[in-house]
Amino acid sequence: MTNILYPRFLEDQQDYETAVNYWTGLFKSLMEEKSYSWQPYMKNQFGDGTPIRDGNPIFNAFVPETGRAVRIIQHPPAPKDSFIHWKNSTEWADGTPFTELVISLILTETTEAKAKAALREWFFDQGEPEKVEPIQGS
């Protein structure tokens, strides 16, 4: 297993902020390669503004140029590296559908490289976004 980055991010508020800034910096530099704009699309907080510092997600962004989004979940350290991802069809409050790539990982140098590759593929290499059907029952 490679070096775990920000292993105490769930116990130490400073580490948590550093981890958030790490993801923000990584994503920002990635999007600058294509001059894409981006913005967070959800706040990990309760209705009264109390933040939820659980790394779920630790970072999220919507990229208007692609119509796609990413949500990154960071888990606390474990004996083995972990990296999985999936696509989730969801929708905005007005019912407009969009798809997010959900990345779930323990952050190490190895999984960081995998995350970068997955982000590149999702935002740069897929051509037109897939058509997403509106969610049933909404």
Next chain:
Amino acid sequence: MYICPSNPKKPLRAVETDPFSKPTLATIPSPKNFLQMQRKEHRGRIQAQGGGLEASENWAQDEPLTADEGRSLLQRLKAKLSRKERKQRKHHLKKLEDLIDRAEDTGGLHAHFSKSFQDDESDVRVDIEVLGGTAFICAVLAIILWAVIQ
């Protein structure tokens, strides 16, 4: 300031809604957006996914989903799972229950809100998504908000 009966020690803050907001050009019905306007304001879903499973419970309604209603949806979702599927997601379902409990005391959860509860190495998971409006507020607060809107 309101007190939720389920947790009388914690006072609640009002949910951020503006029942007196005026319609804007964007909200005036047109053929194009009429169908979208028919969508319910408060919407979302909880799902049990991964490992070949895709079970879901949705809500779509005019008023915010209360925490009690959220717990009922969760029970309905659990009822759709086999014993093995429930066991695989035991911790994830508990985390969702805890989230609903905490949200009830802290003004609920506002859209867009998503969480996926899963183990770090598995796609077996439980998802919660608030797609529109507010969910998991205290029932008393919901009644007051509803009365104000009326």
